[in-house]
Amino acid sequence: VQEIRERGLRVESVDGDIALADVSVHDRPDTVPPVDVVIVATKTTGNADLAATLRPLVGPGSVVAMFQNGLGVEEQAEAVAPEAVVLGGLCFVCAFQVGPGHIRHVDYGAVTVAEHRTDGTPAGSTEAVDRLVADLQAAGVRADAQPDLVLARWKKLVWNIPYNGLSVVLDAETDDLMRADATRGLVHDLMREVQAGAASQGRVIDDAFVDRMLTDTEAMTPYRTSMRLDFDQHRPLELDAIYRTPLSRAEAAGASMPRTDALCRQLSFLDARNRR
């Protein structure tokens, strides 16, 4: 916070560098001026603090947009801010923090937004989503609206479940995993399990989407996943949102994700040891 206040925010981006000298920064929610939209862009592992963060910021008509990974995060926002409209945001971006106030953006950059429904049904086109997408686009962000948050979240898991986990367990970057037949096949197997998990929730992800994830990743700038970066920094891994909640929802619906479960158990072991 101090660094950004004094020197601003610096983003080295494949789309052109950005330097913002004057940024409004707050490190506690009660000093933030009134806002229409709260974008929660922290790690899910900090969601225990969500109530304390959101309570001073939201009221009737507020929009809370969860720009996080995995499943169950909108339910957490809804539980602490029931009067707000809760959206989910899916960030398709390869970026990481180089140092305080200094971000490097290496690939992609789109955001998908969809509205959360308590009963898990697709919200369709909504005013809150359309307005946030328009604001993001006006700010130069490639943003699109989606009618079904649950489908969008499972589709993102098709990438996150194999690559995040294997990058930690095998200490590998995406290109390493794609180059070896053994791990390329395992990535594909894990993606098929996520497809089965989505199907158990009534969401169809077709094979062409899975194939595109594989070929897109092969074409991608070699990348150290966010979970691997968390592991390297001895930070907690996002296992609840990315693995345990999807696994328990799929299991409750009778779907089998044995390789995903095995990977989650390996990650649980490594995460506990890594933080000791």
Next chain:
Amino acid sequence: VQEIRERGLRVESVDGDIALADVSVHDRPDTVPPVDVVIVATKTTGNADLAATLRPLVGPGSVVAMFQNGLGVEEQAEAVAPEAVVLGGLCFVCAFQVGPGHIRHVDYGAVTVAEHRTDGTPAGSTEAVDRLVADLQAAGVRADAQPDLVLARWKKLVWNIPYNGLSVVLDAETDDLMRADATRGLVHDLMREVQAGAASQGRVIDDAFVDRMLTDTEAMTPYRTSMRLDFDQHRPLELDAIYRTPLSRAEAAGASMPRTDALCRQLSFLDARNRR
């Protein structure tokens, strides 16, 4: 070889230390005097040399006993020495080489012997097995005869498949794996898959056996598995015998071992990188 010729063989054992000053050592098969029984106790990863090693040593009536891990090793011996009686030996022992001519034996020490049949059926009680077991017992080795080599080999895989692989992927000893709920559950899941693999080959391994493997391992001296030691020394891992052959036999018989397959793929990746 030179070290053993000059200083003999030293075994530090939980059952009492042994020092053999005068050991008959050969480093090529054609200098070995005539033998009745050849015990092959090398890693399976060296079995490409089996023909060159066995040809000078075996003839009609010879016995070749494969004291190795995994599946398919008797078939390899049979292919290069069709005139020999081929036995399988299963070593239940925690031991490792400290240095040249210097072994440390930390736990267990039994050997199970059974005869190989080309068609994979149980050989039952055979003269070759009974004689080798009697010789081993006379030498102070706890040895027993088993009627069904395939069953005995799958039972040993119940231990080897989870512990060898996870010890490499997670850099963990047996007690680490058993202490954490996540990995203890994964070990159990992998054991159940080996049970299913054995069942696909017409071999019944009951739940009580699996439970005993778990509790025995908990009671065991914490142990760095042989596969982990191989990995640490940048030696090739025994993936064909312990993983790929069991997986392909189970798959051919319609059995599913998804966690084992995932673990094998992880090991393939790590093994290739580790030997580069």
